[in-house]
Amino acid sequence: MIPIKIHTQPDDSTCGPTSLHAVYRYFKDAISLSEVIKEVPYLDEGGTLEVLLACHALQRGYSARIYTYNLHIFDPTWFTLSNEDIIMKLEKQMQVKKGSKLHRASHAYIEFLRLGGELRCRDLTKTMLREYFDQGIPLLTGLSATYLYQSARELEDELGKSIYHDVRGFTMGHFVVLCGFADDPKCIVVADPYRENPYFGDNYYEVKASHLINSIMLGMATFDANLLAIQPATQVTVQE
Numbered sequence: 001m002i003p004i005k006i007h008t009q010p011d012d013s014t015c016g017p018t019s020l021h022a023v024y025r026y027f028k029d030a031i032s033l034s035e036v037i038k039e040v041p042y043l044d045e046g047g048t049l050e051v052l053l054a055c056h057a058l059q060r061g062y063s064a065r066i067y068t069y070n071l072h073i074f075d076p077t078w079f080t081l082s083n084e085d086i087i088m089k090l091e092k093q094m095q096v097k098k099g100s101k102l103h104r105a106s107h108a109y110i111e112f113l114r115l116g117g118e119l120r121c122r123d124l125t126k127t128m129l130r131e132y133f134d135q136g137i138p139l140l141t142g143l144s145a146t147y148l149y150q151s152a153r154e155l156e157d158e159l160g161k162s163i164y165h166d167v168r169g170f171t172m173g174h175f176v177v178l179c180g181f182a183d184d185p186k187c188i189v190v191a192d193p194y195r196e197n198p199y200f201g202d203n204y205y206e207v208k209a210s211h212l213i214n215s216i217m218l219g220m221a222t223f224d225a226n227l228l229a230i231q232p233a234t235q236v237t238v239q240e
Contacts (some may be wrong), residue, residue, distance in 0.1 A: 001180040001189050002026065002138045006203055007033055009193035012162050016040065016048040018193035019140050019175040020056065026138060027232055029060070043104060047173065050142040050226040051108040057230040058115040065118040067128075069217055069225040073105055079121040083113040105223055124216060124227070126181075126209050129188070133180040137231055138191075141216055142224030145174035148207070148215040149199035164198070173222030182206040 006022035009015045010033075017036045024031055041052050054064040068074060078086050090106045113119065122128060132139055146153055153169030154162045162172070177191040187206040195203045219225035 001182070002133065002136055004138055004177050004179045004191040006177060006191040006193055008195040008203060010037070013042065013046040013048075015193045016050070016053050016142075016175040019177050019191075020053045022177050022191055022193070023138055023140055023230060024057075024060075027062075031060070041108075043101065045101075049105055049108055049223060050140070050175070050228050051105065051112050053140065053175075054117055054228050054230065055108060055112050055115060057228075058112065058117055061233055062230045063116075063118075063233045064112070065120060065229045066112070067120045067122055067124070067227040067229075069121065069124065070105075070220050070223060072102060072220065072223055073109065074121070076121065079119070083119070086119065087113055101223055124213050126213075129178065129209070130181065132229055133178075137229055138180075139178040140175060140228040140230070141178060142173055142175050142219050142222075142226045142228075143212075143215040144171060144218040144221060144224070145194075145197075145215075146171040147218045148174065148176075148212070149197055151198045171218075171221045173219055173224040175224075178212075179204075181209075186210075188212050 004022050004026055007018055009018040014037050017040045018033060021033045021036045040048055040056050042048050051066060054066055057064045078089055087110050090110055094103055094106050129139065152164040152166040154164055154172045155169045157163050174194065179189040179191055182189050186208055188209050189204065189206055192203055216227065217225055
């Protein structure tokens, strides 16, 4: 198992930077959690996007590869194209589709590709995950917290704090770090910045790989559904 040490996120909107900081910490990067939180861009509605976390890593000199299953942003036929051609497709898409989150994500992916990030779409399987874990590379993932925790959906109260409500609530996204397979090879160890999560109640837990994979794929509902592999640029990466 990859020895990830993760802090508890300071508030409801900082799970992404807290997860990113845990990966930096694993690679012995001395940046503080408060610096990461300050430097990572946020969405107007709160929270962030995995691609914005990836851009932060690229700007710090890491290599970054995103596996995306987000069909809100990407057409499946685009993944055989060059970075330049994908950028062109994203720009054309923004001309014909509206939506502030779609446009914010598209601009972020354009920056990611221009910074040298790698974009992939590959069937999400235990075999793929193992290829990274065997090389000691943790995976930061954006997924559906609602499905992962099997919780009621959520909404914000008047103080901006998330509350659970099965009728009025909405599905929620979240970021965690995948640390490797547990002793039971059917399960994956997760480092979760949300210590008070309603299902596991801890920063570290094991979850069945099939349930986790479904949680990642259902992250598409909140523009997540991604896996991010970052590592020092001098380190040999998993070959595609």
